[in-house]
Amino acid sequence: MFEIIKLHLTNKQHATTMLLLVFFAIILLLTTGQLVLGKSGTIHLQMFYLGKFLGFLGPLFVLSRGRNGEGKFFSRLPLSRFEVFFGKLIYLMIVYLIITLVLCAGIWTIAGVLKLISPSLQFTGMPTFHSLFQDAAAFIKTMPLFLLLAALSLWLQKWTSSNMANLLVVLGVLFVFGLLPVVTALSLQHYSITIPFNDITDFLNTYKTPLITAMELGLFFGAMGLYRLRHFRNY
Amino acid sequence: MNSEILLEINGLTHAYSGGLFRKTTVFEDFSLSLEGGKIYALLGRNGAGKTTLLNCVLGLLAYKPGEVRFRGKVMTPGNTHQFLQKITSVASPAEMFPGISADSYVNSHRKIYENWDTELENRIRSMSDFDWTKPIKSLSTGQRMQVLQALALCPEPELLLLDEPLGVTDPVVRKYFYKNLLSIVAERETTVIIATHLINEIANLFDEALFLKQGRLVMRKGLMEMQSTYRKFVFGKLPDVKIEGEAGRLIGDAAIISDHPEKTTMDLQARGMKFKPETPSIEDVFEAFA
Amino acid sequence: MIITIDEQNPVPIFRQIVRQVKMRVVSGELVGGSPVPSIRDLAVRLSINPNTVGKAFRELEKEGIIVMKRGVGAFITKNPPEEFMKGFGNTVIDGKIQDLVQTARSLNVPKKTVMKKIDIAYNGGKDEQ
Numbered sequence: 001m002f003e004i005i006k007l008h009l010t011n012k013q014h015a016t017t018m019l020l021l022v023f024f025a026i027i028l029l030l031t032t033g034q035l036v037l038g039k040s041g042t043i044h045l046q047m048f049y050l051g052k053f054l055g056f057l058g059p060l061f062v063l064s065r066g067r068n069g070e071g072k073f074f075s076r077l078p079l080s081r082f083e084v085f086f087g088k089l090i091y092l093m094i095v096y097l098i099i100t101l102v103l104c105a106g107i108w109t110i111a112g113v114l115k116l117i118s119p120s121l122q123f124t125g126m127p128t129f130h131s132l133f134q135d136a137a138a139f140i141k142t143m144p145l146f147l148l149l150a151a152l153s154l155w156l157q158k159w160t161s162s163n164m165a166n167l168l169v170v171l172g173v174l175f176v177f178g179l180l181p182v183v184t185a186l187s188l189q190h191y192s193i194t195i196p197f198n199d200i201t202d203f204l205n206t207y208k209t210p211l212i213t214a215m216e217l218g219l220f221f222g223a224m225g226l227y228r229l230r231h232f233r234n235y
Numbered sequence: 236m237n238s239e240i241l242l243e244i245n246g247l248t249h250a251y252s253g254g255l256f257r258k259t260t261v262f263e264d265f266s267l268s269l270e271g272g273k274i275y276a277l278l279g280r281n282g283a284g285k286t287t288l289l290n291c292v293l294g295l296l297a298y299k300p301g302e303v304r305f306r307g308k309v310m311t312p313g314n315t316h317q318f319l320q321k322i323t324s325v326a327s328p329a330e331m332f333p334g335i336s337a338d339s340y341v342n343s344h345r346k347i348y349e350n351w352d353t354e355l356e357n358r359i360r361s362m363s364d365f366d367w368t369k370p371i372k373s374l375s376t377g378q379r380m381q382v383l384q385a386l387a388l389c390p391e392p393e394l395l396l397l398d399e400p401l402g403v404t405d406p407v408v409r410k411y412f413y414k415n416l417l418s419i420v421a422e423r424e425t426t427v428i429i430a431t432h433l434i435n436e437i438a439n440l441f442d443e444a445l446f447l448k449q450g451r452l453v454m455r456k457g458l459m460e461m462q463s464t465y466r467k468f469v470f471g472k473l474p475d476v477k478i479e480g481e482a483g484r485l486i487g488d489a490a491i492i493s494d495h496p497e498k499t500t501m502d503l504q505a506r507g508m509k510f511k512p513e514t515p516s517i518e519d520v521f522e523a524f525a
Numbered sequence: 526m527i528i529t530i531d532e533q534n535p536v537p538i539f540r541q542i543v544r545q546v547k548m549r550v551v552s553g554e555l556v557g558g559s560p561v562p563s564i565r566d567l568a569v570r571l572s573i574n575p576n577t578v579g580k581a582f583r584e585l586e587k588e589g590i591i592v593m594k595r596g597v598g599a600f601i602t603k604n605p606p607e608e609f610m611k612g613f614g615n616t617v618i619d620g621k622i623q624d625l626v627q628t629a630r631s632l633n634v635p636k637k638t639v640m641k642k643i644d645i646a647y648n649g650g651k652d653e654q
Contacts (some may be wrong), residue, residue: 003343010339011332073330075295077347078319081312272572414569421565421575439530439538439573459537512534 004074005094006089012095022100023048031110041120045107047127051135054096055142059150062088072133096139104132149173240307241271241426242394247301249291262298262450264358271393272424276437279447279525282394285430286386288447289396293324305394319456320349323392325400333372338381341367341389349391356416361387362411377404384412388419397429421459438517446525454524458517466496470508472505478502483523492523526555526562530571538573542581544617550605551591551613557603561591 027046034043062085074084104127111123149169156165244267247457250260261284269275277285290296292303303310305318321328331340345351360367364377374382380402387395395416401409408491417440419425428445431437440519446454456464469490481500492515495498503510515523528545530538563583564613568575581601585591589606593599631641645651 003347005344007335007339008331010336014334073326073332076293076319076324076326077344078316079347080316188507198244273576385588408573413572417572417575418565418569421568439571443575459539462537463537463594513582 001079001083001087001088004079004084005091008088008091009094014096016095020102020145023099023103027107027110031114035114042122042124043111043114044125045111045123046125047107047129048086048103048132049135049138050096050100051137051139052142054092055139057148058089058092058096059121059146062147062150063113096136099136100132239271241305242267242269243302243304243307244268244288244292245302245304247288247291247303249287249296249298249301260414260450260499262291262301262520263368265301265450265452267445267452269426271426271451273428273442274429274440275422276434276444277428277430277447277478278434278521279430280446283447283525284450285447286398289324289398289428289430293319293322293396295476297333298324320390320454321393321396322396323378323387323390324396325383325398327386327415328376328383328402331371331379331383331405336363336370337367337374340382341385344386344390350391352419353389356385356389356421357461359411359415362441368499377408380404380410381408382474384415388415389421391419392425393423395422397427397431400429401431401432401433409436413437421434434517434521446521448525450496455520461517461520464494465515465520466493466499466512467491467519468493468499468503469511469513474503474506474508485519490519491517526559528562528567528571530573538571539577539581539584542567542578543584546581546585547590547609547613547620550601551610555601557605559601561599561601563598613648 030044030046079087107127111126114121115123152172153165153169158169244265246408247262247265248260249262265288276461279285287296291298291301293298294310301379305322305477308318310318316326332384334374343357359381363378363381364372365381367382368424371382380400381404384400387397397459401412404412406482416427420427429437429441443456443457445463467485467488468478469488471489473484473486473489473491478491478493478499480493480497480499482494483492484490485492490513491499496512500512526546526549528542529633530541534541536544538609546555546561555561557588562570564575567573567578571578582591586593586631588609589602590609591599592602625639628634629636
């Protein structure tokens with residue numbers, strides 16, 4: 001398991017560094033822009049909250065063999081499926097931690113340096129331990145659902161092609177989301193069949209979050225189409 | 236002589252899906268048993284099922300129904316990884332992590348496998364002409380193949396599955412790959428299944444050739460047995476009718492392969508045809524049967 | 526000991542090995558007690574299946590030309606069978622003569638010419654008459 005984490009980390013060393021550099025460039029650019037154009041003496045230092053993003057793309061990485069077939073490579077090794085799975089999962093967490101912490105440290109350093117030069121500057125949007133904790137929680141909370149969906153697709157691939165399995169999972173999710181409001185509506189309106197217009201608006205308001213989730217799902221399956229989950233020791 | 240059964244495939248059926256209702260069957264009720272300490276050549280035209288068969292044994296592909304036994308023990312999804320300590324394969328270079336050096340690959344494999352032949356590793360390294368500390372992406376495909384060969388040969392496998400293990404490597408690399416392979420086979424009685432299209436290259440290497448055709452085992456013979464069973468009859472012009480004992484035609488060579496040389500000779504003499512009998516090469520037999 | 530194989534030759538490789546070892550024993554190049562290369566060395570050097578070499582060695586052992594000692598290797602026997610030492614040369618020559626006669630016949634070279642050429646060859650290329 002340790003070897004898997006190590007291999008992944010060394011492999012993505014370069015990419016991770018590049019990603020961090022890009023984020024830093026954006027932060028510095030935005031900060032400089034605000035300093036040059038700024039009137040109020042308040043600098044908004046935007047933190048990148050990656051928890052949710054990595055939380056839903058990570059499972060793809062954990063379960064897929066990836067563009068280069070890494071999953072297949074590992075499947076040839078005498079490692080149990082659980083070792084490979086947890087190895088990748090832990091790698092994902094480590095990467096999330098590294099990126100988030102390095103970015104925070106960078107932002108704090110930038111803020112500190114600016115404060116030294118010009119003590120009158122005010123900062124907003126700074127990452128705090130509280131916001132970091134929330135982001136980490138979002139990361140942890142987002143992952144299981146998407147892990148489950150990816151696993152479901154992988155399992156379905158025993159019987160059908162990978163594209164068909166993905167499609168089936170999407171349809172399944174759509175079905176559940178489509179049925180939920182109907183069931184709820186029916187149970188709410190148990191005694192009157194007519195649904196007034198106002199109720200529908202209320203209803204859609206209630207389900208705003210699921211709609212956003214559905215969009216996220218769309219994105220996830222789009223990405224899943226690009227990756228192929230096949231060949232991860234195909235049982 | 237080690238002649239116990241090492242690998243047993245019973246009633247293997249594998250089909251891949253092209254859609255929800257479309258299934259293409261590659262193998263149906265396929266059985267095969269292989270002895271330890273031998274080199275097997277897995278031969279067949281493109282799409283005959285060579286790669287599929289090897290991937291089923293490795294657990295990379297699912298099969299249902301069917302059973303694969305290694306040293307008598309059934310391989311299941313849950314325990315496949317234990318068998319993989321002793322069954323190694325040469326991966327495709329495309330499967331490698333581009334950012335990792337050949338050295339890190341070798342080091343991590345050395346830790347993952349229980350056994351590691353350091354002497355062989357050094358021999359392979361000394362034969363290579365590239366820097367093993369460089370990342371995989373800076374190596375050529377042939378150089379990557381050499382790294383993969385080391386990764387497959389060094390863990391002291393009992394069964395080695397080679398699917399076109401030499402890819403596009405140059406003649407020197409090929410020569411030493413075979414020599415390394417032979418030395419571990421002679422030393423440890425490793426069983427090897429080698430699937431390749433370069434039949435002539437391995438004609439002197441294998442004990443038995445397994446001919447696959449559309450998912451079925453159509454022939455299983457050693458080279459000597461093949462050459463004593465079959466005979467090639469070369470003509471100035473191919474006869475229009477089927478000759479007695481004719482088992483296959485080599486249209487390009489204007490020749491037939493016969494499995495009853497005496498009958499064929501008599502038939503040809505009766506027809507008054509001119510011919511020249513020859514010992515068939517493995518390629519001739521391949522063309523006639525696979 | 527140098528053993529080579531001819532891949533173009535339809536004679537099975539294990540027979541080629543057997544024959545070469547025998548030739549060297551009869552010619553005296555290999556005397557009783559001299560070591561024979563190991564199966565592994567020979568297989569790797571000739572790039573052939575170790576079982577093929579093993580088969581050749583077993584054949585040689587059966588005929589009493591080599592002895593295999595476990596863990597030590599194979600050696601030429603001290604006293605190879607008499608009939609082999611005497612008969613092997615004839616067997617080889619018989620085969621060669623068959624070939625020669627067949628070729629001479631198909632090319633219409635008369636028997637007299639062939640015999641004369643053999644005499645010349647024996648005399649180191651000089652015509653005695």
